Amino acid sequence: MPFLDPKYEKAATLRVQRRPKQLAVIDQGGCTGCMVCVDFCPVDCIELVPGPDPDNPNVHKLVEIDLPLCIGCTLCAKYCPWDTIEMFSFDDAYKIAPDWTLREVVAEQWGREPVQEAPAVRPRRRDLERKAEE
Numbered sequence: 071m072p073f074l075d076p077k078y079e080k081a082a083t084l085r086v087q088r089r090p091k092q093l094a095v096i097d098q099g100g101c102t103g104c105m106v107c108v109d110f111c112p113v114d115c116i117e118l119v120p121g122p123d124p125d126n127p128n129v130h131k132l133v134e135i136d137l138p139l140c141i142g143c144t145l146c147a148k149y150c151p152w153d154t155i156e157m158f159s160f161d162d163a164y165k166i167a168p169d170w171t172l173r174e175v176v177a178e179q180w181g182r183e184p185v186q187e188a189p190a191v192r193p194r195r196r197d198l199e200r201k202a203e204e
């Protein structure tokens with residue numbers, strides 16, 4: 071996997087020796103597939119997930135973070151125009167990611183166990199929180 075920013079290459083190497091304090095998790099319910107985060111990720115660990123219709127894969131695209139590669143730099147969360155990426159502690163990120171993941175490609179790509187069986191439709195977390203406050 072290419073490292074886009076040499077400044078972060080050492081951090082990415084250390085990533086396998088010492089786990090980051092925090093990781094980024096995408097709430098895919100709010101993701102528009104704009105790919106801004108992909109451009110900012112210094113270790114190239116954000117993957118594009120095609121839309122659900124194989125005949126129209128560019129419709130309803132999402133992105134997914136390959137958590138074992140994330141170094142927790144926060145750049146994606148800072149620059150996501152839709153504010154749909156949040157930083158969590160290492161352990162919490164792995165707990166929360168399955169609930170926030172609608173579709174994934176990373177597990178299949180790298181031969182890992184999937185984060186979860188993705189539900190077909192899931193309301194956005196922020197909307198549920200707003201509803202609860204009303």
Ligand code: SF4
Binds near residue numbers: 103150154
């Ligand atoms: S920047 Fe935000 S909305 Fe755009 S693809 Fe990344 S997570 Fe999705």
Ligand code: SF4
Binds near residue numbers: 145147
């Ligand atoms: S925090 Fe975001 S930009 Fe930074 S390494 Fe993780 S996924 Fe990439």
